[in-house]
Amino acid sequence: MAGGTKEYNKTILQTSFTSLEYIYYLLEVVRKNQPMTSADGKDTIFPAARARIAQERGGEWSEDKRDTHAELTLREMKFIRYIDSECTTFEVSDIGYTFLDAFTLVEEPTDGEKVKLSLHDNLSLDEKNQLLFDILVHINVKQERFGRNLRPYLILFKLLSEPKLEGYITKAEWACFINSSEYLYDTQYLQIRDRLIAVRENEETHAPKKSDRILTRLVLWKVLDKVDVPYENEGCFAINDDFAKVVEINMLQGQASSLVGDNQSDTDEAEIELPNEAERETNGENILLYGVPGSGKSWTIEHEYCKPGTKVERLVFHPDYTYADFVGQILPAVDEGGQVSYRFTPGPFTNILREAYNHPTEKYILIIEEINRGNAPAIFGEVFQLLDRKGDIHDIDNDGFPIGSSEYGITNMNIAREMYGEGRKTTKVRIPSNLSIIGTMNTSDQNVFTLDTAFQRRWDMRLIENNFDNVDPKLADAVILDTTITWRNFCTEINRIVIGNSARMSSAEDKRLGAYFVHLKDLQFNDEMGDLSDGEYDTLRKKEMVGNISKDEKVHLDRIRDAMKQNRRFPEKVIKYLWDDAFKFNREIVFETTNYQSLEQVIRAFMYATKLDRFKMFKENVRSAFVNSER
Incomplete structure (x- = not known):
């Protein structure tokens, strides 16, 4: 047994050091002198430390007297680990560093030559x-x-x-x-x-x-x-x-x-099989894509960041989303015998951390849609610190982690247990360099949480430009129903008006229509609806209400209704947005507000008209801009 201590057949625990302050002091000595050999510890380093501790106690300890208990105490608590096969050279272990980080040692002078050692907690x-x-x-x-x-x-x-x-x-x-x-x-x-x-x-x-x-x-x-x-x-x-x-x-x-x-x-x-860090992918990053609704943020992620073979996890923040949903929480579990136990149930963030850590040769992306619709700083909690990424390799004091890893680790034993296993649950948690986090944010969203500067600076911000340069022509040049006006021209002219009236509209730039605000299906026309203004639809509805509609008439009415569902998609999505949001406080800029005072009137006018007349709720100059841009 180390130190030449006799071995008795009983459960022997080290009792030479009762105070946490003294144990902390000894471990700090190891940190300053590591790597240390057992011989140096017993003969010089630990005796000097014990003499210092004895002075604090008001007693004595000769620096010439060998110490045989300090190393045993630190080894018993797993605060040191041996780095040679003979177990004669050691250094501070991960749990040892966690212990050192948890406290601050303070030396307070007292009467005479005594100095009191005390620990100040850095933890709750x-x-x-x-x-x-x-x-x-x-x-x-x-x-x-x-x-x-x-x-x-x-x-x-x-x-x-x-x-x-x-x-x-x-x-x-x-x-x-x-x-x-x-x-x-x-x-x-x-x-x-x-x-x-x-x-x-x-x-x-x-x-x-x-x-x-x-x-x-x-x-x-x-x-x-x-x-x-x-x-x-x-x-x-x-x-x-x-x-x-x-x-x-x-x-x-x-x-x-x-x-x-x-x-x-x-x-x-040492008994846990660890991933080969030499093979780990590097350059993980945090990217926040922002822009107007429909500008193509999700499209950009899929086509520019999610390369073939990339492992992707996607989630959406919302006002009720919490740290427990994102990171994990302790929940009851019932086994086959009916016994209830309480275990940490990891959330999507912890799950992808574990997968990325254990598969170093694969790239992972966590996509967080609508990141500002939830209280992001509260959802991230203490893992917010992990968003600081390592940007380069330092020649001095290099921590050994690759570029793209978290610059700083945090102590979270639940996450560490999931990532590293039970035996290393005190290891500091870091985002591995093969995991990137990509968030999206609509700049025009109202009644959402703001992202403070401290949070935003940890992301690479990227504005997604709102234009049709990279939009599929099938969508850009699609005609809106039966109007002959293409989506590209409608969107471009509306956005020109928005920007042109920036002095009268707050955050005008954020009110623009995004190129991907609609899908191709939203623009397609179903001609089975017919011309609602001819009265046939209203007549059939009245017959249905009084119960004297024939079977053939009911079939025809159902076809009209199905066609209306399709043809309502554009006005219910686009025109409603312009009325309720973009021009909410300045409707007279684009709408004929003298004739149309409610959204109901606007939608009805669109549905009961045909071709270019569907846009008659807009002012004449706006309609003319739609038509002239087509020429």
């Missing part, structure tokens, strides 16, 4: 407790000589949830478990539980033999509280109220399932 209380929980439950005691592979803290938390133990554990009960040679595996949990219940019922005594230091340390960490139980003469320990929330959630998510199932040893990061 719940986040800090989740971190401590994850650290503790993944501590496992491995003793190959005795075949032991046991997670004592996971067992402790499960014991404290047992009804028969009433939510507390005594020093004697803990000592009976931790000092026993019988318990080797997590799967002996039921045996351990029953034995401790018997200890309480029989009022057995068991000498702590220093094992109570573990419970005391957890009190200092605010994981446990020391409690008074009237009929006990010794210390009793219960889970701290704030920490209990994290324990309850994680136990519900199945953290303790292995205690009564097959034995599960912890998984070291």
Whole structure:
């Protein structure tokens, strides 16, 4: 065993350092001196650190005295990892960096030469407790000589949830478990539980033999509280109220399932098969396409960004869309036996992160349509930070991530568990370089959420020009119903009027009609509608209402109605937009408002006319512009 420590047949946990501040200080020393060898640590580096800690305590520690416990403590907590096959050279691990990032060490002078070390939290209380929980439950005691592979803290938390133990554990009960040679595996949990219940019922005594230091340390960490139980003469320990929330959630998510199932040893990061980063596609980016409705944003994505073989996920933001929908949430799940558990259910963002990370040679695109119709900053939450992309490789302090990866990582254990696996859930989450995010935004949308500058600057903005240069001639030159006016000319003239009246219209440029505002089907004419102004349609409707319509007449009426459904598509989509939105406050610019005061009148006039007369609701100069542009 490292350090020459004797190996006893019991569950041995390191107790030399009880304070989180001291453990943080030791790990910071490793970061400053890494890579470190065990020999240097024992002979010089850790003794100097312990002398500094002893000074803070008001005690002494000679820098000439070897240290045999600092490395063991950091190794037990998985804060360091070995980078050679002999396990003699080590550096800070991912969970170690997460721990360092979670706090800030502050040195506060006190009386005399003493200096007080204290940690300031960089996380919320719940986040800090989740971190401590994850650290503790993944501590496992491995003793190959005795075949032991046991997670004592996971067992402790499960014991404290047992009804028969009433939510507390005594020093004697803990000592009976931790000092026993019988318990080797997590799967002996039921045996351990029953034995401790018997200890309480029989009022057995068991000498702590220093094992109570573990419970005391957890009190200092605010994981446990020391409690008074009237009929006990010794210390009793219960889970701290704030920490209990994290324990309850994680136990519900199945953290303790292995205690009564097959034995599960912890998984070291090196044992997980990782994607080959050398093969990963690069240059992932965030692109936000914006423009007037129908300008061709979605068309541009499909034809310019979604190359053959690209994996695409598409979603739409809306006012009720939330972080839980986008990233994921904890939901109940019922197994075949009817047992309910609570698990993180990933959303589309987490799912595509996982797929992109695990398939480095493939390109992925997440398309977010209508990004400003939802509260984008709230939907992204803390993953908003991931939108900063790495733009170049630094010669100094290069982090090893390829161009297009997130510049900064975030701590989110639920996402990390999905991406990297259980054994690396404390690894910082980043958007991989083979995943791009493309959003679309209509500039004319009203009653939508605004995108602040901090959000927009993380995207490459691209205005989609509103013109017919790249529009399929089948659409651009299609005639609007039976009018002889093409869509290109109608759209161009209306937009010319919009721009020309910018002084009288707010955000006039955004009110233009997009070239793709309509589909080809919206322009097609069904001549079975006939001329509604001849009265035949209205006559047949009246007959139907009074119930004296013949079978043949009913068939004819149905054909007219089907044709009307087709022919209404253009006015209901285009003219309605011009009346209700584009010229809402300036209708007199294009409409004959003297004769037409409502949208109902406008649509009826269009439907009951034929050919060019369908546009008689427009002013004469506007109609003339439609006709003259055709010549």
